[in-house]
Amino acid sequence: MISVQQLTKVYGTTLAVDHVSFEVEKGQIVGFLGPNAAGKSTTMRMLTCYLAPTSGTATINGFDIFHQSQQVRQSLGYLPESVPLYAEMRVDEYLEFRGKLRDLPADQRKKRIDYVVERCWLGTVRRKVIGHLSKGFRQRVGLADAMLHNPAVLILDEPTVGLDPNQIREMRRLIKALGGDHTVLLSTHILPEVEAICDHLVIIAGGRIVAKGALDELREKRKIEARVLVECQGPASDVKLALERVNGVAKVELLESDVKGVTLAAIKAKEGYDVRGEAARTVIQRGWPLREVKYEHATLEELFVQVTANQAMARVEEEKAA
Amino acid sequence: MSVTTTIAKRELSSYFFSPIAYVAMILFLAACGVAFIDDFRPGQVVAMRSIFDWMVWLLVFIVPVLCMGLLAQEFSSGTVETLMTAPVTDQQVVLGKFLGAMGFLLALVLPTLLYVVLLAIYGRPDYGPILSGYLGIVLVGALFTAVGLFCSALTRSQVVAAVSAAAFLFAVTVIPWWVRGKVILDQWISKAVDQFVQTRYADFSKGVIDTGNVVFFIACTVLLLFLTIKVVESRRWR
Secondary structure: OEEEEEEEEEEOOEEEEEEEEEEEOOOOEEEEEOOOOOOHHHHHHHHOOOOOOOEEEEEEOOEEOOOOHHHHHHOEEEEOOOOOOOOOOEHHHHHHHHHHHOOOOHHHHHHHHHHHHHHOOOHHHOOOEHHHOOHHHHHHHHHHHHHOOOOOEEEEEOOOOOOOHHHHHHHHHHHHHHEOOEEEEEEEOOHHHHHHHOOEEEEEEOOEEEEEEEHHHHHHHHOOOOEEEEEEOOOHHHHHHHHHOOOOEEEEEEEOOOOOOOEEEEEEEOOOOOOHHHHHHHHHHOOOOEEEEEEEOOOHHHHHHHHHHHHHHHHHHHHHHO | OHHHHHHHHHHHHHHOOOHHHHHHHHHHHHHHHHHHHHHOOOOOOOOOHHHHHHHHHHHHHHHHHHHOHHHHHHHHHOHHHHHHHOOOOHHHHHHHHHHHHHHHHHHHHHHHHHHHHHHHHHOOOOHHHHHHHHHHHHHHHHHHHHHHHHHHHHOOOHHHHHHHHHHHHHHHHHHHHHHHHHOOOOHHHHHHHOOOHHHHHHHHHHOOOOHHHHHHHHHHHHHHHHHHHHHHHHHHHO
């Protein structure tokens, strides 16, 4: 649905996006992740035909972003980072205007406006002036506009920035519901967001892609293994010894606990073993009150720090070599 | 075409939400009213010479204010990003903005038709020069609007857009007229000075429709619109 090949953008002498390539399949929700100023927005602006790439190309819905710009724009909905709207217009006036710009016929336009207003919970503010709306509502107006013409592809630049926690949850639910029918590319630097919404991930740092793939695949690739956390009230060294004897345990590491008298142990299991049951039984048999057994995925945070740090290291080495 | 008119309509209606447009309208109409006192006296030619002469001076300052936001505001508020990622071409955007601003300019001039009615009630007006005067105002207005739009495309700041457009219009309208009045010129310089806006426009208010003048205004307007499109296009490459 989205296919990006060697996309590059140079502003003056600054290289903002450096030979970026990735693919997004139909119906996927892909998180476009990176630290600030990594080139996320610039890439999105090129994909939406707002900026022309310095070199490289991309196709959206089969159309080339440079040579078939009008068709590309027809088949995508875009929510820019700052959610720019005409402050003096009313919500439904604005949506009507956007529908006309996209050449939706009158009857369809009315139906689609009703649909997106309901879908984005805008019913109560339809007749309100956009300038008087709160940030959360404006964000939803922006999203309603992006969805208005039922585009095959949605490109959302930091859709949850500036929202309160409730609104963030609502927005995530909405975006998640959009997957399947629409292909969604969303950028963010908030990691839990990607875990909550996306099934695929592209990580960009310093204008280059440093990791991409399905979330699970990426974790696998980076070899941050899952671990089991055991929390119990027992002497630390004994707990460690006991757990190490459990079948399938590769390594036990003691972590610092906030509570006095409580031992927190992190178990790395051998491949193919689930040690939770055995570990719990061992602790109970020894008479140590068990507080918690928890299975923990490698967090995206670790993955992110690892890949972006690698990127930074590579840069430093490159500079040294030069 | 429908996209162009959609943009033009939005632009036109946004004027009616802007206090500065109302202020401009009040100033323009008040000044026209004062000028009309000269036309509306016993013994005067029953036409609107002085009102038309005045209108041009007023437009030099009013049009830049009306046009300053056309593109500069889109750039500074970021709405240009949503506008330009919708399936519209740069030409449609520029033309739509131009037509929207022209629409408001016509709305600005329209109330002065009241003076024609007054003249018709109290005398027998000479409709020829009045008609040609209005044609002149529309043509000059189009040129000024194109200048304002061009300046608005160059910057994100509305103030810079307004000041640079006013300075440019002042230079091509007021200064040549002032030079002509003050100094005795060589023949070739005076010919050159006549090529500017004021002299060409004066013909219209006298009732003369010279094809050369019509072509001059239309050609300059088209040239400026073309340049504006190029400026808007170039943004994509920066």
